[in-house]
Amino acid sequence: MKTNNFYRILWCVLLSASLLAVPMQSAFSCTRAVYFGKEGQTVTGRSMDWLEDMQSNLYVFPRNMARDGGLGDKSLKWTSKYGSVITSGYEGGTADGMNEKGLVANLLYLTESEYTALEDTRPAIVTSAWAQYFLDNFATVEEAVAEIRQEKFRMVAVAAPNGIKGNVHLSISDASGDSAILEYIKGKLVIHHGRQNQVMTNSPIYSEQIPLNEYWKQIGGTTMLPGTNRAADRFARASFYINAASQSANPREAVAAVFSVMRNVSVPRGISTPSQPNISSTIWRTVADQKNKVYYFEDTASPSLVWVRLNQLDFRPGSGVRKVTLNGNPDLGGDQTTNFKKAGAFKFMAPH
Numbered sequence: 001m002k003t004n005n006f007y008r009i010l011w012c013v014l015l016s017a018s019l020l021a022v023p024m025q026s027a028f029s030c031t032r033a034v035y036f037g038k039e040g041q042t043v044t045g046r047s048m049d050w051l052e053d054m055q056s057n058l059y060v061f062p063r064n065m066a067r068d069g070g071l072g073d074k075s076l077k078w079t080s081k082y083g084s085v086i087t088s089g090y091e092g093g094t095a096d097g098m099n100e101k102g103l104v105a106n107l108l109y110l111t112e113s114e115y116t117a118l119e120d121t122r123p124a125i126v127t128s129a130w131a132q133y134f135l136d137n138f139a140t141v142e143e144a145v146a147e148i149r150q151e152k153f154r155m156v157a158v159a160a161p162n163g164i165k166g167n168v169h170l171s172i173s174d175a176s177g178d179s180a181i182l183e184y185i186k187g188k189l190v191i192h193h194g195r196q197n198q199v200m201t202n203s204p205i206y207s208e209q210i211p212l213n214e215y216w217k218q219i220g221g222t223t224m225l226p227g228t229n230r231a232a233d234r235f236a237r238a239s240f241y242i243n244a245a246s247q248s249a250n251p252r253e254a255v256a257a258v259f260s261v262m263r264n265v266s267v268p269r270g271i272s273t274p275s276q277p278n279i280s281s282t283i284w285r286t287v288a289d290q291k292n293k294v295y296y297f298e299d300t301a302s303p304s305l306v307w308v309r310l311n312q313l314d315f316r317p318g319s320g321v322r323k324v325t326l327n328g329n330p331d332l333g334g335d336q337t338t339n340f341k342k343a344g345a346f347k348f349m350a351p352h
Helices: 002-019 127-137 141-148 206-219 231-244 251-264
Strands: 031-036 042-049 058-061 066-068 077-079 084-088 094-099 104-109 124-126 154-156 168-173 179-185 188-193 282-289 294-299 305-309 322-324
Touching (some): 031 104, 042 094, 066 127, 104 127, 141 179, 141 188, 231 251
Parallel strands (some): 124 154
Antiparallel strands (some): 031 042, 058 084, 066 077, 084 094, 094 104, 282 294, 294 305
16 A cells, blocks of 8 residues: 555656646636536636736626727627626726626636637637627527637737737636637637536646646545646646535525635735746636626735626616726725726727
8 A cells, every 4th residue: 555655646746747847838827617506506716817917997898889809990890799797907808707698708828829820811809809709799608609610700819018928718608507618729719618628727728738637636636636836736726626615506605615716726916936937926816606697806905805796787788888996996895786887998909
């Protein structure tokens, strides 16, 4: 028995050493996980890890908004079918959000992302508008995947104001627990569709994360889990904990469980890792209760949560864009459903 344990530990050490050789150049190291509670209690959580303040705020977008992909005449154009609550990034993109049907979209970084060639003449969507396109147009993952498989548009990467390349992949989940991971690898759209796709982090690409995670499943999460901040390790921890957590029908318990998992895979504020400059602190977290349509936001510099009850919002055409200002307001806390103020819609960041 002692010999078996020795080789088991040795194999873990060797595997961890090999993972350190995996290129990890992402500028932020977010994590997303979907929780399956009882009686249809579905909750999606994510952390946003970034190297600076993104000036994020909460917005309400109504139905029937005229939209485009951010590149003028070259853009894909659509009119929003569904209202949504979103978290902005740099007041120039949708980083995260949930629509009134319970569809959630989470934008995460992926170094390996390569989009379509410049000579592609299809209508375009900039990466800063990608998540909003899904929130505006779809109620379920199944219909979203069916539409995007037709590849009617091309993606154009947009750098953040600090110059970091806009290499991102996208996760979507719905109130039924269905999920999809969307990546552009070597110019080709790759879709991983199915309820089993609960967790997403960053590099390596999703198809390579799965076998790494399978190894940790065999080791057994109750005895050993990888503990670093690297994407592959966070993937393993989130995958284990999101399913090991008590699967409750109580929305308070479900939301608390997801927040606890997202905090477990977060990166401490102000952490300095000179040998791993890709690892950034967690600046905020969101948790979306997709059954009860409540969207929670947690600023890691704030002592309080804020939340929004989508079932109590007016999404009717003409109701207008509204905003709760989070940036510069770290003491804000509690239910913000009635505190949105009229605001203009931000323009999606586009290439200079």
